[in-house]
Amino acid sequence: MARPKVGEIDRSSSADKVEKILQGAMQEFLAHGYAGTSMDRVAEAAGVSKATVYSHFQDKEGLFKALIEKLARKRFHxxxxxxxxxxxxxxxxxxxxxxxxxxxxxxxxxxxxxxxxxxxxxxxxxxxxxxxxxxxxxxxxxxxxxxxxxxxxxxxxxxxxxxxxxxxxxxxxxxxxxxxxxxxxxxxxxxxxxxxxxxxxxxxx
Amino acid sequence: MARPKVGEIDRSSSADKVEKILQGAMQEFLAHGYAGTSMDRVAEAAGVSKATVYSHFQDKEGLFKALIEKLARKRFHxxxxxxxxxxxxxxxxxxxxxxxxxxxxxxxxxxxxxxxxxxxxxxxxxxxxxxxxxxxxxxxxxxxxxxxxxxxxxxxxxxxxxxxxxxxxxxxxxxxxxxxxxxxxxxxxxxxxxxxxxxxxxxxx
DNA sequence: GTCTATATTATGATAGAC
DNA sequence: GTCTATCATAATATAGAC
The missing domain is CATH 1.10.357 (Tetracycline Repressor; domain 2)
Incomplete structure (x- = not known):
């Protein structure tokens, strides 16, 4: 778990959170598909709150598109x-x-x-x-x-x-x-x- | 629409209903996938009530499996x-x-x-x-x-x-x-x- | 057998505290 | 920027009338 323990200070930067969210989104979307994935589970898998997910991505569709484009770029190389x-x-x-x-x-x-x-x-x-x-x-x-x-x-x-x-x-x-x-x-x-x-x-x- | 008008008697048999449900299920599942399909929409597409769907099929998963097996048999021929x-x-x-x-x-x-x-x-x-x-x-x-x-x-x-x-x-x-x-x-x-x-x-x- | 109405839970999205 | 708590809606599934 990269998530800090209770009482610890979360030193992860905003960019780190984006990366963690995309990691969680990858895990969930790849396993359950678009409709089968809930934003609650994405947030849980990423180790952040759901509100944080929505502060970095417009909505579920926007997160999904960002993820697919990232994965496509990665595969391209x-x-x-x-x-x-x-x-x-x-x-x-x-x-x-x-x-x-x-x-x-x-x-x-x-x-x-x-x-x-x-x-x-x-x-x-x-x-x-x-x-x-x-x-x-x-x-x-x-x-x-x-x-x-x-x-x-x-x-x-x-x-x-x-x-x-x-x-x-x-x-x-x-x-x-x-x-x-x-x-x-x-x-x-x-x-x-x-x-x-x-x-x-x-x-x- | 095969659905009888208000005041008319619905003369469709039980077997007809099963067929109508499978037709509606086909339309919805093929268009929106498993998780993206709701039983409400299946019932609406089939022209029956949701309770009728559940009276002929155990649950969403059972309906889905019955549909896929039917389609596979059809394609086989x-x-x-x-x-x-x-x-x-x-x-x-x-x-x-x-x-x-x-x-x-x-x-x-x-x-x-x-x-x-x-x-x-x-x-x-x-x-x-x-x-x-x-x-x-x-x-x-x-x-x-x-x-x-x-x-x-x-x-x-x-x-x-x-x-x-x-x-x-x-x-x-x-x-x-x-x-x-x-x-x-x-x-x-x-x-x-x-x-x-x-x-x-x-x-x- | 079929319907309407409803119980219950889960979901997408946001408000407001810190 | 991030969280907790919450809203509004939509989903699966069923109870009970006819």
Whole structure:
């Protein structure tokens, strides 16, 4: 608990409180969704009073939007860690797919974020678009450019192919982890990666 | 409005009421999610009193589960309409992908269903698994078997390849339609289908 | 079986003390 | 700036009349 004990002086600054509120909001919104989260619980999780939450954020919607934008910015900087992305196509694509899949499968926060954004994408379309703009689009562009740069692959449509690569991986995480399909239709991630790289690398006419 | 006017006798049977309640529940839950839906609004949308809703369903959770299971059963019977799935691979796979993509893109109810299940998959994991079991798994198996039956394609892992096909299509619908990405990173569905069929058909060693 | 009316609790948001 | 206490509303669920 960062909250000071009774009798102690709370030395946390206003900026600290904002950060604590956003932390509490993250915990609650990621776990229970927008409508399922109450401002009382956010305040409790943050270790501040509800009035303090409202003094820093206009209302529940404003807090939610601030949180999503913060999370999107954070994710933007951790997409495949700015690898050089040069070298022999088979190994590069394989490493790329393996790294991305491993990160998504082992990152519960990512999965909760994806769940939240999809679930709220009807009520908050502009927040879903923040995700598209700052995460999905850059990822597609990066891979698309790499594929286009590999003339020996002879890929007619690099962008569509990049979407197949990313879409296969993300959908695998959605079905296996997010929607809890791994017990019902189990499959090793390596099989997907093998099949993907095989398709992309071995189809040069 | 199916609701009888004042002074008229309500001749709807009990079974009719159950159906009306499920209709109202579908409208509300698909639009506002689980926590965002109130039983008052469900009753209003169904044209019955709230007490009637509770007389047919134990509680909000019971109504929600009954609805999701009904929708999953309904979708189970409309997956690619039991096509024969025989013939020359390139045309069969192309037709399959085009039909599936067209159906998903133009079916708002499907998109809302997917959104709802993903959004609630943390709170109701068993309902997400109903979806996996009755929709995702059969689709993968059908396509997997077809791919395996085409020996001329020489695909090393038909099931992984089927997941790539379906995953690419579903993820395309998720990014473009459900998450409203089509204005930000537009792309014709035909390009995805061309790239997919090219990869699968032209990679025989 | 179905309705109206109500009990009870939880929620978003704010007033006022310090 | 932050807290406690509170308001007004909306939610789940049920009691009791017909």
């Amino acid at each position: 951790s997409i495949l860690g700015t690898q050089p992305l040069k070298g022999e196509p088979y190994m590069v694509l394989r490493g790329l797919a393996a790294t991305a899949l491993d990160q998504m499968v082992n990152d519960q926060e990512y999965q909760a974020f994806e769940r939240l954004l999809m679930g709220e994408s009807a009520r908050f379309p502009e927040l879903a678009q923040v995700f598209i703009h700052s995460i999905a689009k850059p990822a597609i562009e990066t891979i698309s450019k790499y594929i286009a740069s590999c003339s020996e692959l002879n890929i007619p449509d690099p962008e569509a192919t990049a979407r197949i690569l990313i879409g296969s991986l993300v959908h695998f995480v959605i079905t296996q982890e997010i929607m809890h399909g791994k017990d019902i239709m189990p499959m090793e991630g390596d099989r997907l990666i093998d099949a993907l790289t095989h398709l992309i690398v071995n189809c040069a006419d | 409309s997956i690619l309409g039991t096509q024969p799935l025989k013939g020359e691979p390139y045309m069969v796979l192309r037709g399959l992908a085009a039909t599936a993509l067209d159906q998903m893109v133009n079916d708002q109810e499907y998109q809302a269903f997917e959104r709802l299940l993903m959004g609630e998959s943390a709170r109701f994991p068993e309902l997400a698994q109903v979806f996996i079991h009755s929709i995702a798994k059969p689709a993968i198996e059908t396509i997997s078997k077809y791919i395996a039956s085409c020996s001329e394609l020489n695909i090393p892992d038909p099931e992984a390849t089927a997941r790539i096909l379906i995953g690419s299509l579903v993820h395309f619908v998720i990014t473009q339609e459900i998450m409203h990405g089509k204005d930000i990173m537009p792309m014709e569905g035909d390009r995805l289908i061309d790239a997919l069929t090219h990869l699968i058909v032209n990679c025989a060693d």
